[in-house]
Amino acid sequence: MSFFPSFISDINHQEADWVSIHERICQLLIPIHASLPFVSSEKERKHGMEQLLNRQKYIMDVAQSTARRFILAGEPGKAIPAGLQALRFSVRVHGASSVHVVPAYLLLAEACMDAGYLTQATTYLSQAQWLVLKSPSCSLAVQHKLHQDLGLLHAAKGDLEQSLHHLANDVYLATCAFGPGALQTAGGYFQMAQIFLRQNxxxxxxxxxxxxxxxxxxxxxxxxxxxxxxxxxQAEASPFDEDGDISEExxxxxxxxxxxxxxxxxxxxxxxxxxxxxxxxxxxxxxxxxxxxxxxxxxxxxxxxxxxxxxxxxxxxxxxxxxxxxxxxxxxxxxxxxx
Known part of the structure; x- marks a missing residue:
């Protein structure tokens, strides 16, 4: 299964690929691509497999956070290669049919939408939607994000009624998952308002x-x-105080x-x-x-x-x-x- 769409095969995107993610993880890839050493016991073999899995999880997290940072910075062209690495290692860690791969698909879809690659975004969102439909236990948090991205995709394509349908589902699922006054619901309301403005x-x-x-x-x-x-x-704290500090999020x-x-x-x-x-x-x-x-x-x-x-x-x-x-x-x- 190939996760690399044709539009990043040219030299410019190969350079973006290196700048955005490979230079951050290239050293981490070496032990993953190397063959596992010969071990004499089952215990050593399990330990080696655990280390490999932990490295893959770490690279997956680094790739996801890198892609997210580029999206927030308005650089989707750099976010796409990082998102592809996140998807590749999500599949290695969880398996291609796991619902845990959905966040990586959503991340890639968002980057593609921001870059104007709507066809590829549609492909990634379709795959995410299929995995969610096959997983009745999928969390409401993931479902709400899927519907928000589907709403944004249909809005970008000009299908405003379908966009509103998905954004309404987004708000409903976010409300169920986090509560009516949660920040997650605000995002859906805001996007719906944007659509209604386009409809005058x-x-x-x-x-x-x-x-x-x-x-x-x-x-x-x-x-x-x-x-x-x-x-x-903090101003009133004494070095002898044992009480926990008030935490700020x-x-x-x-x-x-x-x-x-x-x-x-x-x-x-x-x-x-x-x-x-x-x-x-x-x-x-x-x-x-x-x-x-x-x-x-x-x-x-x-x-x-x-x-x-x-x-x-x-x-x-x-x-x-x-x-x-x-x-x-x-x-x-x-x-x-x-x-």
Missing amino acids: KTDVANSLFAEVTAIWHAFLLKSVQTREQVLEA PLTEAQQTEAIQALNTILDFREKAPKQQPDETAKVLHSLAMLYYLAGDLSKAREMGAKALDLVKQLPQQEPLEAIDHLLKVIDSKPFYGK
Whole structure:
């Protein structure tokens, strides 16, 4: 079974292949391609096979993370070769018929879609869909991601109704797996809103954008509160304390990229809308201020927070005023904004 499509056989893609992944794993490939040494006992043989499997798992993980980084960086041409290595070693570790290979297919499909290779993306998603259908025990998390990618593929092909069908399934499965207010559901809502905009159904898109904003706003508000608790605990900590520290779960690179893209898109929609909704615009700005603060971009955090504060002051109900004002004071207390 060949995992290499024809479009990466030319010299440019061979160079991209080396740059994106081979130079990172070439030394790891040597013991895998070498023949297993002669062993005199079953115990030694099992140990050798375990070592080989662990090396293959490690290369699979490296290839997957490398492909994901290139996708987030907007370099799908480099992500494809890394994704192919991830698929190759996923098959070696789990077997070609295992549902555990699906994430590698999805990763490759996403890279191909971003690169404009829709035919190849269709092939990878079809294979992933077939494996999921054959595996009744497949996790809801994997199923939700499959339907999201299928929705994006149909949107890229212009089949908007089929795209909405898959994205609706994406939201339903994400809700079942993670809960209605989870970040995973926000992605499906956001993509559906984009489709409704293409259909000139602005009211529906507006409602979905509000849902996306609410999910991110709640998550980021909690994350900022946790950050403050962590910093406060660290400042008051004694070397003799035995209590566990408050743990902070920072945004992953993928979540941060998704949030910046989604919230800035929604902000642009809000600012250009014929009928202004200052309360919703303020919530998007506050969310972006918190997001940039958590990411360490204090300049942008200050800019978005100040805009949010100005808007809220004009509203009859000013519940978010205190939270936004407090965030700005925290930002101003940092060395970058020190008086």
